[in-house]
Amino acid sequence: MPAIRNQIRELRARREMTQQELADRVGVTRQTVIAIEQDKYSPSLETAFKVAGVLGVPLEQCFQYDPRGKR
Amino acid sequence: MATSLSYREKTLYASLAAELVVYGPYFFLHRQNSVDKVAGMIVAIIVLQIILQSLIAALTRNRVTDERDRLIELRGYRAGYLALASLMVIGLGMLWFHATVGHLRLDNRMAGLHFLSVFFGMLVIADITKTATQIAAYRKAL
Secondary structure (H helix, E strand, O other), X not given: OEOEEEOHHHHHHHXXXXXXXXXXXXXXXXXXXXXXXXXXXXXXXXXXXXXXXHHOOOHHHHEEEXXXXXX | OOOOOOHHHHHHHHHHHHHHHHHHHHHHHOOOOOXXXXXXXXXXXXXXXXXXXXXXXXXXXXXXXXXXXXXXXXXXXXXXXXXXXXXXXXXXXXXXXXXXXOOOOXXXXXXXXXXXXXXXXXXXXXXXXXXXXXXXXXXXXX
């Protein structure tokens, strides 16, 4: 299980937002959004704050850190 | 879920294809070292890269690059540098060995051309390592 997990897919679906829309608003590529949603990439703190801001939730609702996770 | 290629990934695949098309025949088919062939290869790779990269830029609407692209780029350069440094150590060691045991005379013209080809080959392998590492990094977790 990865050290940093996220709820971006669920939060995005609740807002009926596409991956491309989220990517455009955050300033990353759609492939990066896909990688984050699949827990294949942990974004920088700045990007994480931007994602949470675009989704309108606090950072800790969007991303969770598990110290027992591997990365 | 469909994962189409990003602009950076497309340029990497094009670079790898150009490198294999130009360098492959030279290193696997050539029978004699020559400065002209190396020069021709350098011109060919530059022309092919310009054509391919221009085509990709023209055909790709979204040319955004981000922090993940930059991270992957750095990982590729690190792998390329390690490959180049390792090959240089091996190459210089072999040069020292062959010169010491007398297999190689360093004062003739063919030796110079041989070294040109070998060291150019090292640069090519390092470059292909860099590109292949970047392509692989896009497919796995970072």
